[in-house]
Amino acid sequence: MDPKDIEVVYGTVAPPETSVGLVPVDLTADTWNERLHKICSRMKEEGLDALAVYGDREHGGNFAYLTGFEPRFEEAVLVLKQDGQAVLMLGNENRKMRAHSAIRADLVHVPYFSLPNQPMGNDKDMAGLFADAGIEAGMAVGLAGWKMFTSQLEDNSQLFDVPCFIVDGIKTAAGHGTLKAASHLFIHPGHGARTTVNANEAAHYEFGSALASDCVYQAMDRLAPGMTEMEVAGYMCSLGQPVSVTTICATGERFQGAVVFPRNKKIRVGDKFSLTMGLRGGLSSRAAYVAAGEEDMEDGVKDYVDVMAKPYYRAAACWYGNIKIGMTGGEMYERIDSVLPRDEFAWSLNPGHLTADEEWMSSPIYSGSDIQFRSGMMLQMDIIPGKAGYGGAGAEDGIVLADEALREKIQADYPETWKRFERRRRYMERELGIALGPEALPMSDIAGYMRPYLLNRGCAFKIAGRQDTMI
Known part of the structure; x- marks a missing residue:
């Protein structure tokens, strides 16, 4: 069946079941050792004598992948040798983190x-400090920041x-x-250690993803005309967990007066609304209307559901049902383009990407990509359509791909996490x-849960018949 012929129905839908009693899952010593080995082996493959890994508060994913922490309000560099020897280069207030x-x-x-x-107390320049950290003349050194340049x-x-x-030093x-x-x-979608x-x-990352989704659902379910953005945002309680993007709770026109936070x-009634x-x-x-x-x-915009929301949901269902x-990422890209044409719906970014400690790590999904989806990839369904005069339509969430061996390992070691995976799969299908x-x-x-009219809490989109006929 042509995916474009899949029928999206707006009607009565039971609400999703949210998670109760979520408990963080810490990373184990074996996982930390595995991460170190993955990076060191890649250094050897590329002939690097040393690797300098940069981190700061906004760009700490690669640094934290090995150390377990970001340097908060300072910069930091981890210098790593092929044999696993490491030196942490830290500022005044992060020195204590070396012990942790x-x-x-x-x-x-x-x-x-x-x-x-x-207090600086500098008695050496940056070159001298890097020499103290083990960078020697003649070395082949790699420098990892947080992004790749793919021009x-x-x-x-x-x-x-x-x-x-830092570069000059x-x-x-x-x-x-x-x-x-x-x-x-770290992040190349085809061979990066973190992908x-x-x-x-x-199980560690499922905690954060589940908590974020439940925060968005609570806010979506409690918003009402007359409330303020801040009042609704108050339901998005992250339990002190660090956010990976600016939290969005916006009604009507966003960014007025250059303000990006809830106001x-x-x-x-009739406002377009965004929650993230x-x-x-x-x-x-979620992006929908207060109606x-x-x-x-x-x-x-009375035809919003037919013109914007249903086509978007068809594409989202196609993404979930076919991954x-x-x-390959290229196959997914073309499939989404065929269901939700870029020329008509004005989306320009990758229709999906890898996620981890940061919201967007990198993406194997782009035109012509021959990168195959692999077991262990955590991917976010992220399609952003647009039409002049209409508010957005959005229902972004993530999955992890797991082959039989990984599924069995999760089920055996993290049974509560596994139960949540099974519950969500049943809900999406049934x-x-x-x-x-x-x-x-x-x-x-x-x-997969999307209400185009946020005030109608009993109705949402669903697919008529079995959606797997798209595959």
């Missing part, structure tokens, strides 16, 4: 990483996304050696008509 690092590491104090006007330039290995004073310390960009060791997870990591702005929360492991997002039905919509191990492949495990309690 997930991998054993020596310490080099770098006052330059400290906050403005704190068509002939040599992207010399594009660095870290502060210049390493170059001077390495002397006649070489320095090249190395974030791909697949084991059972322990899947004391009252919600009105991202925690480590996953993001949930009970078409009668609450302004004249110019499988061995499929209530929403979206049949998942056996390897697709929903990380969110509200995956």
